Amino acid sequence: MAEVDLRGVSKGYKDTTAVDDLSLHIKDREFVALLGPSGCGKTTTLRMLAGFIRPDSGQILIDGRDVTDVPPERRPTAMVFQSYALWPHMTVADNIAFGLRLRRLPKSEVDDRTARMLEVVGLPGVMRRYPSQLSGGQQQRVALARALVLGPKILLLDEPLSNLDAKLRVRMRDEIRRIQQELQITTVYVTHDQEEALTMADRIAVMNKGILQQVGDALDIYDRPATAFVADFIGSSNLLSGTLRLGGTSAVAQVGEARVPVEADGLPDGAAVTVSARPEDMEVLRAPAPDAFRLEDPRLVNFGAYKRLLGRHPAFGQLEARVPKAFALGKEPVYLRFTRARAFTSDEGDRS
Amino acid sequence: MAAQVPALPAIRLTWWIDDPRIRRMLLRLFAAALAVFIGIPLLTLVLWSFAGEWFWPNLIPSQWSLRWWQEVLENPRVTNAMFLSFTIAPVVTLLTALVAIPAGYAFARLDVPFRRTLLLLFLIPNAFPRIGLYVSLAVLYYQIGLIDTYWGIVFLHMIGTMVYMTWITTATFRSIDPHLEEAARDAGASPLRAFFSVVLPLAMPGIIVASLFSFLASVDEAQGTLIVGTPHYITMPVLLYTLISSFQRPVAAVFSVLLALPSLLLLIVAQRYLHSEYVAAGLGRV
């Protein structure tokens, strides 16, 4: 059992609010990713969980126990630092055994657990090396082993893969997820890489400017974004600003001279809205049709597995649609239609 | 769209630093200059101290002798002074370290208010002619009974050593990634434990260099020691100053070699320590 409860946690610095009234419940054995752009308060949140930063207000509970004022050495958390923070004057074995020795375990047990943990992270046979004699990926594994060897209830990782090359990053991603599943450990993983968050986490908490925007699984935040920020940050979206017009069963957004049918749960008539539509929710037509409009200056960008159709519209501005890789442009005009667009209040858009 | 303006190539006046050949050459030049300016006078001293007979223009003495060494080492004033110097220096170094290490750590890590001002304040004793400071210190010592005492000399030496020991340790602690300390806390170490297990070992090279300087500065200090230590507490350099005119040149040479010896020994020790594996590892990561 290891649950985490953040209750209205805030932390400000001189001129910024790093984390603003954040509440988040993390279930036992859950893998939660904290996702957001640089400076949104992810690290601050994680460091408050670890005990390095004391929140200005709010509470942090682990398994129902209030740990807000408990120092890091007495919290059941273990952290993997972005820079790994391996101790350069100790061998790999000593790095991992440090915490065990502090607990005055018998030498045989210390050696046992150290060796076992190096096997778990797939790194036997480097015990006597110094951290500087390891590659980045190996250092990463040692840092993970050092955190896990103490059997923490909660594992905290701060952008652990950001110093690795792209190939290795994908491999370590799977590896960390595998270890997390194997050890059944509650995990909070900070990243600004949405692919990492979407592929690794059970649930994703999207943050912006210190404010928690949405918590949900990959499908939730991709398909049902709660704010315009999430819609824009996760994947890519065409964003338009306009005014909501409700009429009977349908809702449209008035964007300049044009109108876009939208989903607008609970928003009032006349509200200022940000409309978001995914490139894959744009239908590409070769002939005029109801609700379709002509795309000016169409051009194609090849992404290998698919292509992106880019262009302009007098009211909507720049637009993009996802098309199959066989798609080609001819002389004849191209038309677009929004098959699914969502409206968010622009207030929230500003707040985020 | 405006026409693209071709970017000017950035010009750095220090381009030659990047050229490894030039860098190597400069290093060699520097080493050679060091050897000439430090090595040759030292060597001359050593030769003089063993010279039986040495007339110009011979490059080396025409006769060798241990007589000067014998003369100096059999003189009780000399042995007393040596004994005093080498009992003062370690105490000065130790006391300085005891104050400067925590102070350096505080300056580096904690939000000490007016940190810059405080660090500058430390420099003040070095910003003015020392002699004035020593005279006023002597006046104070008369009043509180520290004049012509062992501890009076120790405190006087500490005025100088405190400055750079604090500066060096501050820089050293600041160069250590705070995450290393946090990682220790995270693994269950108390703040004190994290300091002794992680921060202190990593700061050791800096601390050793600073201690070395303190030790040598104490062994070398003559001006202030002369003012507050006479007549009973005569250290080596004070003796050298007071007697240099009345001794023959080879005797002065023996003295000087004796004074230089601890520096050489300490440098050799420090050099071995500074080459140990983890320091290289630590530096490699920065």
Ligand SMILES: Nc1ncnc2c1ncn2[C@@H]1O[C@H](COP(=O)(O)OP(=O)(O)OP(=O)(O)O)[C@@H](O)[C@H]1O
């Ligand atoms: N010690 C500090 N003093 C002042 N401001 C700080 C401090 N630490 C963080 N901040 C500010 O708080 C905000 C959140 O910082 P935080 O490090 O949590 O962001 P982050 O989401 O981890 O960003 P990144 O992805 O760049 O690591 C930023 O605006 C940052 O400038």
Ligand SMILES: [Mg+2]
């Ligand atoms: Mg961060």
